[in-house]
Amino acid sequence: MNDSHFDVIIIGSGICGTSTAFHLKQRGAGRVLVLEQGAICSGTTSHAPGLVGQLRADPALMRLLRESVAFYAEHGDGGYQAVGSLRLAASEARWREILKQKAQADEAGLACELLSTEQALEKFPYFDAESVQGALWVPEDGSADAVALTLAIRTRALEAGVEFRAQSRVTAFGEGSVRVGDDDEWLFAPVIVMATGVWSWPLAELAGVYLPVVPMQHQVVWSEDLPWLDEDRPLPNLRDPDGLVYFRQKGRQLVLGGYERDPRAFDPRSIRAGVAKPTEQVFDAEHFESLLTNGKVRVPALRDKAMKWSRTLNGIESFTPDGHFLLGPFPQKKGLWAACGFCAHGVSGSGGVGRFMADWISDGRPSMPVPGMEVARYQEAHERMTFDEAVESVTAIYSTYYDIDKSV
Ligand SMILES: Cc1cc2nc3c(=O)[nH]c(=O)nc-3n(C[C@H](O)[C@H](O)[C@H](O)COP(=O)(O)OP(=O)(O)OC[C@H]3O[C@@H](n4cnc5c(N)ncnc54)[C@H](O)[C@@H]3O)c2cc1C
Numbered sequence: 001m002n003d004s005h006f007d008v009i010i011i012g013s014g015i016c017g018t019s020t021a022f023h024l025k026q027r028g029a030g031r032v033l034v035l036e037q038g039a040i041c042s043g044t045t046s047h048a049p050g051l052v053g054q055l056r057a058d059p060a061l062m063r064l065l066r067e068s069v070a071f072y073a074e075h076g077d078g079g080y081q082a083v084g085s086l087r088l089a090a091s092e093a094r095w096r097e098i099l100k101q102k103a104q105a106d107e108a109g110l111a112c113e114l115l116s117t118e119q120a121l122e123k124f125p126y127f128d129a130e131s132v133q134g135a136l137w138v139p140e141d142g143s144a145d146a147v148a149l150t151l152a153i154r155t156r157a158l159e160a161g162v163e164f165r166a167q168s169r170v171t172a173f174g175e176g177s178v179r180v181g182d183d184d185e186w187l188f189a190p191v192i193v194m195a196t197g198v199w200s201w202p203l204a205e206l207a208g209v210y211l212p213v214v215p216m217q218h219q220v221v222w223s224e225d226l227p228w229l230d231e232d233r234p235l236p237n238l239r240d241p242d243g244l245v246y247f248r249q250k251g252r253q254l255v256l257g258g259y260e261r262d263p264r265a266f267d268p269r270s271i272r273a274g275v276a277k278p279t280e281q282v283f284d285a286e287h288f289e290s291l292l293t294n295g296k297v298r299v300p301a302l303r304d305k306a307m308k309w310s311r312t313l314n315g316i317e318s319f320t321p322d323g324h325f326l327l328g329p330f331p332q333k334k335g336l337w338a339a340c341g342f343c344a345h346g347v348s349g350s351g352g353v354g355r356f357m358a359d360w361i362s363d364g365r366p367s368m369p370v371p372g373m374e375v376a377r378y379q380e381a382h383e384r385m386t387f388d389e390a391v392e393s394v395t396a397i398y399s400t401y402y403d404i405d406k407s408v
Helices: 015-026 059-075 092-108 117-123 146-159 197-207 285-298 346-363 387-399
Strands: 008-011 032-035 085-089 113-115 134-138 142-144 163-165 170-174 177-180 185-188 191-194 214-223 237-240 245-250 253-258 309-319 326-329 336-340
Touching (some): 015 146, 015 336, 059 092, 170 197, 191 197, 237 285, 253 285, 309 387
Parallel strands (some): 085 237
Antiparallel strands (some): 085 134, 214 309
């Protein structure tokens, strides 16, 4: 084998590509190379606030998320902390939904507990209990420092022999090969994995395949240091789906984010090569106003007029038309695989996804059926959408992200 031949090439050094590379080595893969177009971990992972949640309706997804948490707890080297999470119910319908989620979690073996409002206040004493009927407590949920976590996994991957190349942009695909940069450098591998986040749609076109990943703008703000927060005893993450917002403590600051009713898509073809923070856009205060208002309603201490936001972020994240991950091999392009489309759960999911991908690549079959997540579901011509059609579907899903599950 010479310097241009590998067993697996992974495109993308975010948390997903890095975790997949590490797990491939655990499975005994030979030469594994991670190619990164910019600096290592410079995509969406570089700015994710990192709430790690495990509660989902799909049992297969819940299993991947639970495996992530177990993996981060073992290999996260301080990049992950199990602070627990509270999901508030501020309406009758939400309480019924939470009861159903509790039953789903019980069935999947995920530890969780229904709390009265008073019990929830003991865990997060700063929320306004107005209209809150109770909460679901998931003690093993946590918070990640997404960059620290990714770099910790990368260190382990390097120790295991994974090779990383930064500033190495994939610009073309051949049969079992990729071209790097604009010169004629070709690298070869029987397995090539696209872990390419918001860049996936246009890159897939280069490979002659279809990956309906729609980048969406997702905004969050960081409070200034708050004297009432104790860095050594961080609060659990708090989700208030009726107010469309979530909170996490980071150091002595509170991070506030959420899902607007009128979300905005972003065309990945407009990202210029070589920019330092390619997945950050200018923060749009007007667009964030409704979430900010709801956040201040739920956590009144944030209403203090003297308080300044220490940081604002308009980050770009990948969403898919049906709201599910895009994983697995492309049926029509032998050796080409995808692991992307994480719909704002890529930090939560990548520990489990990395292992799942590594098992699938190593064994030639998935370790559990995931029909709703397979990339193959979009490959027939009649299942393909134009970018504008996909934006429409994604917008509909994003804007109802925290709506009540209609089946309750
Ligand atoms: C504001 C915000 C808040 C979020 N909050 C959370 C949260 O609380 N919890 C959670 O779980 N998730 C959250 N997410 C989502 C999470 O950050 C992402 O799902 C996750 O980081 C995606 O990781 P990735 O490895 O797939 O993509 P990325 O980190 O984007 O990595 C993809 C990499 O591929 C590289 N690449 C692309 N094209 C090429 C090419 N042609 N050649 C070489 N390299 C290439 C890119 O440069 C990039 O480094 C949030 C996202 C945003 C924007």
